[in-house]
Amino acid sequence: MKSIKSIFSVLLITGLLTSFTAVAPAKITWETLRDVVFQKKWDADQGMFVLLPKFGDKVKAYAGKEVILTGYMIPVDIDANYYVLSANPFAACFFCGQSGPESVASIKFKKLNKRYNTDDRVTIKGKFRLNVDDINELNYILDEAEQVL
Numbered sequence: 001m002k003s004i005k006s007i008f009s010v011l012l013i014t015g016l017l018t019s020f021t022a023v024a025p026a027k028i029t030w031e032t033l034r035d036v037v038f039q040k041k042w043d044a045d046q047g048m049f050v051l052l053p054k055f056g057d058k059v060k061a062y063a064g065k066e067v068i069l070t071g072y073m074i075p076v077d078i079d080a081n082y083y084v085l086s087a088n089p090f091a092a093c094f095f096c097g098q099s100g101p102e103s104v105a106s107i108k109f110k111k112l113n114k115r116y117n118t119d120d121r122v123t124i125k126g127k128f129r130l131n132v133d134d135i136n137e138l139n140y141i142l143d144e145a146e147q148v149l
Helices: 002-020
Strands: 036-043 048-055 066-077 082-086 104-109 121-130 140-148
Touching: 066 104, 066 140, 104 121
Parallel strands: 104 140
Antiparallel strands: 036 048, 066 082, 066 121, 082 104, 121 140
């Protein structure tokens, strides 16, 4: 009987320690996301040159991990729940020619609980994904995203 209690105690302590050592999301900045260079390449399917990213080690270190990023919300298609988080307000964002593609991230919400307005400043948590080859998508994507309050 004593050995069962000992085993139970060890399992309980191990479970508690595991829950306390869970990896917290990394807070990243737009400065970190500048660790990328773009190479111009002809895309025959599109009939134009496209910019393909070559991500640096700083950015690659976050791929597949849960991160937190703060920026300005840009509703691209409200009906489709398609939002972009930008380092800059809309008037100075990438889409207006004031910044580069490293200054925006596509937000794929786990569950959208509200509608965002242009330039709402928010902090978003999500799984960080790098996009190298889909020219119809942004280079940075936050999957399973949710707002951090």
